[in-house]
Amino acid sequence: MSLIEHLSVVEDTRSDINQRHDLIDIIFLVISAISAGSEGWQDIETYGEHKLEWLRKYRPFTHGIP
Known part of the structure; x- marks a missing residue:
């Protein structure tokens, strides 16, 4: 089972x-950002803005970064 499949049961x-933002998108962003060394909400937002193209390979992020 993939990470996204596990998150879909939340x-x-x-x-x-x-x-406005899909819960799975939010959780996926947070896990990805923390895994990359983010240490707070501002870091997570910055990570998301810089990695949006990569994040969209796995999730739609229809309304951008939350």
Whole structure:
């Protein structure tokens, strides 16, 4: 089972108003960024902005980086 398949079983309990970004996209971004050495939300956002093309090979990130 791939990481994305494992993430797909996580229940999204956010209210509809907070679901602009797919939960799996968010979790995948966080795991990828932390694995690359990010140490906080600002680092995660910066990582996502620089690696968006690579991230989109695995997930759509329809609305960009959360």
